[in-house]
Each structure stands twice: as structure tokens, then as C-alpha cells.
Amino acid sequence: MRIRMVLMLKVLYGTSIPSLQRASVEGLGYHTPYVHFDTIYNDWNENGEYRAEKARNGRERIDARILMLGCFAILAKDHTFDWMELVSETSKSSNHAFFFEFIFWFREFYTGEWIKFPDTDEAIAKVMNFYTILGLPGCIGSIDCVHMGWDMCPAGMRSDATGKEGYPTLSFEVVVSHTRRILAVTRGFWGTWNDKTIIRYDETFDRLKSEPRRHVQKL
Numbered sequence: 001m002r003i004r005m006v007l008m009l010k011v012l013y014g015t016s017i018p019s020l021q022r023a024s025v026e027g028l029g030y031h032t033p034y035v036h037f038d039t040i041y042n043d044w045n046e047n048g049e050y051r052a053e054k055a056r057n058g059r060e061r062i063d064a065r066i067l068m069l070g071c072f073a074i075l076a077k078d079h080t081f082d083w084m085e086l087v088s089e090t091s092k093s094s095n096h097a098f099f100f101e102f103i104f105w106f107r108e109f110y111t112g113e114w115i116k117f118p119d120t121d122e123a124i125a126k127v128m129n130f131y132t133i134l135g136l137p138g139c140i141g142s143i144d145c146v147h148m149g150w151d152m153c154p155a156g157m158r159s160d161a162t163g164k165e166g167y168p169t170l171s172f173e174v175v176v177s178h179t180r181r182i183l184a185v186t187r188g189f190w191g192t193w194n195d196k197t198i199i200r201y202d203e204t205f206d207r208l209k210s211e212p213r214r215h216v217q218k219l
Helices: 002-013 034-047 064-077 081-088 092-114 121-133 155-161 195-201 203-210
Strands: 024-026 031-033 142-149 169-176 182-185
Touching (some): 034 064, 034 092, 064 092, 081 092, 142 195, 169 195
Antiparallel strands (some): 024 031, 142 169
């Protein structure tokens, strides 16, 4: 099992590693140290609900770490479930079922921890200080909408989802700090909606407008 996991790391992410403990899971232009992967695996064991089917030999259940590596490969490298079956020697159905279970769990479990606005005076000041140096005092984030292609868009929704990109998309408004930390993400909106329309439905923006601006210093 350990040898198979190491081989998967090498094949999927191009790593040159002597052991799993020293591995880094590399994606497209970024990498996830193994210590983070191990943390996610432990959190999943304590809170996840998925129970994999037995492996092909019928003697053991599929190690969740193998299936997790498959999830990261699909997200980072755009691999298919068929390809995962070939490389990991686990069935396509197991990878498919685990992928959606894991992604939904990951979103629910980590969103509140990793995607949030600074909520203490010290944290707010730290984020705003970068913008102050750049000549933008009072700024706490950079905002823009990101369009994600919707390949399986139903025919009846294509006109609503097809905007300036020329193909169906869903638009997500994202707020980041100057250090590229994601502070907020909205739900998906139709691809035909522009930024000015979407921001009217952004709860984060409404909260920023209504809260006291005690951190902003007038020049």
C-alpha cells in the first residue's frame, strides 16, 4: 500500500521523493506539503462519513489516502476517473463516489476556517497596512468576479449563463487580501450578470458598508 501511494505521488505530481513522509503534493504552480495532507486525512477520519468498498482482491478496503490523492489530481491536473482507475488500481466507481463526498465535506469543514475576513483589530490592521503602503489607506481587500466554465449547462439555461465569454459560465465574486489570501467568496451567479449587479447581492460587501469604520484614518 505504501509503495503504491508513493508511486501515485510520483506519477500524478512529478515528485522525486524517497518516502511518503517527506512528500510534497505538487499541483499547477503550487504545492501542498505532506504535513497538510496528513492533517486533512486525519480530519477526514474523525469527521468524514464515506466508507470505501473492498479493494479488487477482496481482502482490504481502499485506503482513503489513495482516493484523496485522486481528488487532488482531478482538481489540479484535470485527470479523469478512468485515468485514476488505471494509475491507482482502484475502481472508477470508488473514485467517482469518493470525489463528490470528499469535496462536499471539504467545503463544509474548512470554509469557515480558511475563508474569512479578519475579525480582530490586529488582523484588520495587518491587512490594511499593505494597502496603506501602496497609497490606498482604508482598503481592506481587492475584489473581482471570476467566471468558471459550465460544460454541462442544461440547454434551457444556456442563454442565462452565456455572457461576454461566449460560452456558459457561472460567476463567483472573490475578495482577496494583497497577500492573495481569499477573504470571501459568493455563491455562483449567471454568467450574463456583470460585477455591478452581483455586488448588490454580496453579503460581505453589505456588512462592510454597515459596520463602523473605526480602522480608517482620515488624511
